Amino acid sequence: MQGTRFSLAIFAAVAALTLAGCGEEKKPEPAVAAAPPPPPPLVVKLGHVGPLTGGIAHLGKDNENGARLAVDEANAKGLTLGGKKVKLELVTEDDQADPKVGTTVAQKLVDAKVVGVIGHLNSGVSIPASAIYNQAAIPMISGSSTNPQLTEQGFKNVFRVVGRDDQQGPAIASYLASEVKPKTVAVIDDATAYGEGLANEVEKTLKAAGIKVLPREKGTDKTTDFMAILTKLKGKKPNAVFYGGMDATGGPLLKQARELGIKAVFAFGDGACTDKMKELAGDAAEGLLCSQAGLPVQAANKKFLDAYKAKFNVEPILYAPFTYDAANLIIAAMKKADSPDPAKYLPELAKISYEGASGKIEFDDKGDRKDAEMTIFTMKGGKIEPIAIIKSGKTIKFEDFLKTAEAAAPAAPAPEAPKAAAEPVKAAEPAKK
């Protein structure tokens, strides 16, 4: 960074000489003169990108807050890399949840010489943007992109701290198998890459658990009339039905099933794991099961939740614990490598083992989080609520998971301890204001 400032000074001097007569000769001098006496902390820039405008702007801001909390905590604690005091700076950009804008701001961050990027929020934006970071050899960690393709591109600098969509099918299927214990399950999909892929994973896992799966039924992503399919299924009396598709088709499906008097348990993937199901299916939505990659925000560790609330005066919404962890991972890797140079800290990041707000984080070869959690939700009183966490094929009841998470918090590893001690003071102060 000092190198760049020096070259900037030279550039400015050259520019000044070229524009002789503009009276700017004085300008570079104070900059150079001011630099040596009190050695200013080296500024290291981290980038955060997410949609800050548009329909999911609230989620983008939530992500940004998570990253900001991590950066501010690190600055408050003081960071020394390679013998120099370092001040972290969070550069934030708005990708508008739009892939085209996403690539533009990605380039902007690269040009701003950030050493690492936290983001993007949407898979559809993360995937094209990742190529730009890859070219610039800047590590990126997404806290919320679940599309498998993101880490299947073979980029060494791309990571994510949430689970993948293709871990979801096995998760919801194993929950069905262990909790609902059905004899026969009907699987329906919407004939899209997402729906069919998810349904295939579910069917595979169910069959492996020795459960009979009826021949696949299919609609399309525009089907609203499932009466014929459901009437047929009614005759086969399945105990559970899984639908791979979005809420726009899943809602009518569920509504019609209940109208036909089908009593089976209905399960869905994350596409239909929304409160919209209640609107579309009415009372029929009550009690449905569905899965999402990652953890619900309540399950993040308490220290994080408290610090977040104290700093921003709002509750974290969705992925903030993950972006918080993502920023902390970059900081921890820089510490290990004792350098903010992406080329030096990237290998450390790849083999890191870190206890974060969302649990233990380790990456596999592709940059996916090992043993990523999946959450099972149910519709209760018109809202989807978490009921269980699936981790490495095991089902943990949500309340139990919260308890163990709380119990684990004080037993955080040693490097965490001073930070934990520093926290209450810092957290208490803004609260007083």
Added chain:
Amino acid sequence: MDIFLQQIINGLTLGSVYAIVALGYTMVYGIIQLINFAHGELVMIGAMVAFSVINALAGTHLPPVLIVFIGILAAIPVCMLVGYAMERIAYRPLRSAPRLAPLITAIGISIILQHLALLVWSRNPLAFPQIIPFVTFPIGGAIISGVQIAIILTSVLMMGALTFMVYRTKLGIAMRATSQNPLVAGLMGIDIDRIISFTFIVGAALAAVAGVMVGTYYGIAHYGMGSLLGMKAFSAAVLGGIGNLAGAMLGGILLGIVEALGAGYIGDLTNNVFGSNYQDVFAFMVLIGVLVFRPSGLLGERVGDRA
């Protein structure tokens, strides 16, 4: 057996909707030999307008059936207006043009209407407020819901009213005369332009009702919902013999039943080589079958020799 009966009920409900929409296609074709591909969009607009009205009234304490009725009453004039404007602006100037020109215009109108709806009602699927209490009646092991009964009854009623209008009123005589020979009808003092506009308006009103029925039945409306429904209703009209009112009704109901039975049994009959994903294909297989073996349709007598 109860499953079979249930599929027939499903098919009848679906078929009634197809029949109502098919009537719109067949009336327009009968009178100006135009396949109005934008007719499906009128169904969509009907559903969307009804959605807005029902959604606005859902909070009030009016009885649910009345709210839906108000929804229908709001949807009908809007669709009539769109239907009239469509004819006046897009089709009338092309009436003496080669037949391909209005056909392509119809496809263009369809796309324009879809995107207008997208601008007005957004691209998200709209969930109809679930206001109608859900009641079912058992018949022979199967169940039929109140909404299904309402759909079937409304359709029968509307088909009856339309038949009466076409065959028992002066306006109907004028419509039939125009359909048989516009030139001579004009010479007999019939205002052709008005009759054609009127035909579009009646078709649009039917489409509006069909839209409300589909919307409340499935509880969802979407700017793209009209195209597939329109294509299927068009197939139904061809199946019955396009240009023939009774044919459209018969074709619609037959198509609904074929679809329901097809989706319900093809998997079992073909050992799951073909599955329920072929549900939407049946309509078009029927269409192809009819065009190959009986181009004039089940009840159609006139072979397409008019231009």
